């Protein structure tokens with residue numbers, strides 16, 4: 490496994506397993522396989538409603554807690570300062586752990602500057618090691634930076650060969666945020682056939698005798714990003730972490746980075762309905 494050292498000194502496994510939209514049965518079936526295949530980094534959120542199931546599966550795996558890297562995220566309903574502390578404690582309780590490796594503000598809406606102060610308090614209390622943002626555009630990241638005494642360690646955003654985030658990285662570098670690690674969601678475009686059959690990726694995959702998925706994960710690693718593909722297939726699970734036996738050349742990286750760019754999802758300025766709708770985190774599985 491490759492690790493990235495975050496700007497706060499903590500190390501994160503560069504490939505993880507994202508458990509978005511997985512129910513309790515799927516978590517119970519897949520997480521032991523993931524641990525067996527070598528995954529040690531798991532990405533969930535209070536709005537995925539599966540923290541209890543993930544915590545149980547990780548405890549049952551027998552892998553010592555300190556060998557695991559667990560990320561969760563808070564949805565905006567948790568952001569008001571007085572709500573944030575209790576909701577962090579509830580996430581810890583659901584996961585059955587006394588600390589999170591990484592906690593993110595999931596969406597850039599509501600009282601996010603208050604929430605950032607609460608995240609910093611959780612770091613001081615030893616409940617969280619690293620803190621970061623998810624889906625925040627530059628201007629809202631700047632608002633957080635204005636109240637921050639701890640810089641975000643990561644920003645989790647869409648990253649795939651159709652949306653490589655080079656522009657964002659350049660802007661961050663120009664603002665003194667070049668040491669913020671980017672984590673990529675939708676590495677496979679949420680399973681988009683167009684991406685998985687993109688001719689440039691197919692050619693590179695053939696040249697290395699690997700799958701397009703493996704090329705995408707390898708590309709993300711060489712971009713310096715952290716990635717956690719989601720899959721319900723044991724074969725894909727194994728493949729997606731089997732990316733350390735080959736390397737993309739500079740020319741291959743340049744070819745991937747020359748693919749025309751478009752995002753799958755543009756984060757709206759104002760909270761969309763699906764964000765406003767999530768509010769009862771007691772309904773966890």
Ligand SMILES: NC(=O)c1ccc[n+]([C@@H]2O[C@H](COP(=O)([O-])OP(=O)(O)OC[C@H]3O[C@@H](n4cnc5c(N)ncnc54)[C@H](OP(=O)(O)O)[C@@H]3O)[C@@H](O)[C@H]2O)c1
Nearest residue numbers: 507508509674675676677678679680702718719720721725
């Ligand atoms: N912060 C955010 O707002 C946010 C948003 C979205 C996602 N995320 C995080 O990012 C993670 C990944 O995102 P995602 O699940 O939406 O999309 P994804 O990983 O891009 O795509 C998942 C799809 O790719 C397919 N797939 C996986 N491995 C494959 C392989 N080796 N070959 C071919 N197809 C493969 C899966 O099908 P099979 O099951 O058949 O393999 C599934 O349909 C989530 O679990 C979550 O942790 C975060």
